Structure formats: C-alpha cells, structure tokens
Amino acid sequence: MSEPKVMTVLGPVAPDALGAVLMHEHILCDLTPLARRGSGEPAVEITLENAFDVNYRPGEFFGNHRLADEALAAREVTLFAQQGGGTIVEMTTAGIAPDLEGLARISRATGVHVIASAGYYTEPYLDPETLSLPVEALTEVIVEELSVGARGTAVRCGIIGEIGCSWPLTPFENRSLQAGARAQRQTGAAITVHPGRHPQAPHDILTILDKAGADISRVIIDHMDRTYEDDGEIVALARRGCVVEFDFFGIETSKYWMGVADLPTDWMRLRCIRRLFDAGLADRVVVSHDICTRSRLQTLGGHGYGHLLRNVAPLMIERGFTQGEIDRLLIETPRRLLARPL
C-alpha cells in the first residue's frame, strides 16, 4: 500500500512537508446570517478609531464576518509563512461560502499548504433542499468532495468538517454527523466537529459518531474555549479518545459575542493544555485561532494567522513547555490527523 499522504487544495503532499499547522481557520468565508446577506448594508470600514470595538463586539458590525477579499487573504497567508507557518486547514464547509478555487489560487501564490473541508455547517446556514437530504446522499457528497472534487471544482478536500452542530442538535445535523462517520470509513479522513454551545453537546456528538462507526481517535472536537469553563471537563472529554481543539487563540476578551461564556486567555488555554499533557493525553490536543472576521486580520489591526508562532510559542517556552511539546502540538499531531492512504 502506498505511503499515507495529505490532500491539499493543490494535490497530495508528504506529511513531513506540512511544517507548522493551524488546524482550524477560515481564509475565504461568509458567516453573515442568511437573512442579512445581500441586504445592501455597507460593510464596516475598520479604522484605528473603531478597531478595538469591532474586535470586542465583532458580530455587531456588518461585513466583519465576510472574508472575500482574495488579495487581502493572500497577504495575510504570506505573513503567516514569513512568521514560520507551513499549513492552514481551512474549515469553510457548505453554508458559509466555501471558495475552493480561491483557496487553490492563494496556496499557489503564497506557497502555504491549504487543506479544504468537506461537509456541512450548522442548519441555519443551509437551504431547504440540502436540509432534506438523507444520510446516504450526504455521505455520497462528502466522499466525492474528498476523492473527486468539491462543489463543482476539481479541488479535493482533506478533512471532514467542521461539521456544524447546534444545541439542541437538529435532525439534519444528526444525519450530517452520521454521514461524516460513513465517509470517514470509506476514506480514512479525520472528522472535525463544531459542537453546540453546551457541555453535553460534545458527548452526544461522540456517541452518534461512535454508533455510526467512526474512528474516534481521528475525531476532533472544536471550540473547547467556549464550551467548558472547567478544565476537568476537557480532560474527561479527551479521555473518551477524541482530540480536543483550542481554537480561539488570540481572543482575550470578556465578551463572548455568540452567547454567554467565560472565555479563557491564551495563558489559561495553555494551562489546560499543560494539564492534558501531564495526564498523558499529549497526542489528543490541537490548536488554532479560528479566524473568521476581518478584525482579526493582521493588516486590519488583529493578531493574524501567525499569532500562535509569533507570540504563543515563546510564551509556552517562558512557561516551561519544551520545544518537543510545542512541535507535538503544531506539527506532529496535525500530521497524524491529516495523513491518510491516498
């Protein structure tokens, strides 16, 4: 059998070519609610004067959730490369405006590997026709996105998800999870899940995936940062065998714009990661920023895709992590998750 490879938007690459990997970002996407898209409202212009407020209350400024400027995106990805980055896993699934050919152009222009996502975001972003599809049809689409080409292009995806889940989970989202599990059985791809905003949501999701035959060691549960306030609950979740993801690095604010949550600072994230490492779960943690707003781009005053490498890695050394542990988090675990027989 051939060596495991990683499917990028420009084709398969060897796992050791990835370098430092961000496991959960958006480069081109639109998280504007469907009802407001195309409303003709002017998009906010981010200035030095309003940059803090747009970052603090990102959902209140129309257009902030739309990443559609390809030249700006390429500039941001270039900054990531200059700061030591190698690969970005781009999580834009159906419903939030995936642009596969745009990603391929950006990857070609910047030299950064980009991995695209198969599957479906949460129900409120999807059209009635999609929402009526049975598990079999959803599975077929996901397998095709991974093995033939996605969304009418020849660009193949390299991971399943982020599969969008609400709380409570909707019947469509339940089918979307089952389809993800079935597609994983056929392709070997990892699954990554955006859980509903409730501490029970990740557990219910793992149970559905497990019953549908998924390999839980290749399932990533995203957004630990806003799902649990107690680190012990994150350790308990990882003990179920899945990978837990801290993907709000760079967000250090008291106001959670999507609900009520005590968001951690970067250091509090690291403290929980330390605890996971000390509990023998070092191979079940990944990290990212989940950039999905303009206000978090470096060009517009934000932390950009390079924050983990530029700021967090030195903070980790300062706080006693070894370089080997940093490499585990940014290089080795992503490599294991992304590589599959191709």
Ligand SMILES: [Zn+2]
């Ligand atoms: Zn998400």
